[in-house]
Amino acid sequence: MTGQTKSTAALLAILDAFAEVASAGLKELDRLVLVKGQMERRLRRRRKNSSLPALIELVLARPVVSAGCIAAELKISQRAALDLVAELGIREVTGGGATGRGGSCRIARTCSSANPNHAASCH
Structure with missing residues (x-):
């Protein structure tokens, strides 16, 4: 050649x-x-002030979020964050269920990119 x-x-x-x-x-x-x-x-018939739309945007923007991150970003309790996660049917990575171990579960959706704007506020 x-x-x-x-x-x-x-x-x-x-x-x-x-x-x-x-x-x-x-x-x-x-x-x-x-x-x-x-x-x-799943948003149909929800209250107008529901945190569910914001959770949808958050989990689509980040490949993995913790219950603590969800709570901090949406300004809700970790228990409320876990309840919203259960309502959306998002998969938990760590196992143990959404009600287990003090709300420290990590929630994942499969995606290959992360939103860097949220990196500083979610840990």
Whole structure:
């Protein structure tokens, strides 16, 4: 192979990788839109001052949040945070159930990116 052929092959490989990553990103975006719609359906017949819409936005913005983080961000108790998590049906990563061990569970949704704006306020 000549130097130009190698460069062209390398450039094509990079472009193929970009296309794959873009495709994966679009699939993830479609999945998140679907999940958001499913969670928002649970908002029907809720009080206007419910914390549930804010919880939906929080869990979509962060791949993993703790009950303490939810409580701090939404300005509610950890018990209320755990009750909202149970109502949304979000999966808990640590096991033990949403009612276990002092509200220190970590709640997860599957996502590959985190919102850096929340990193300082959630621990």
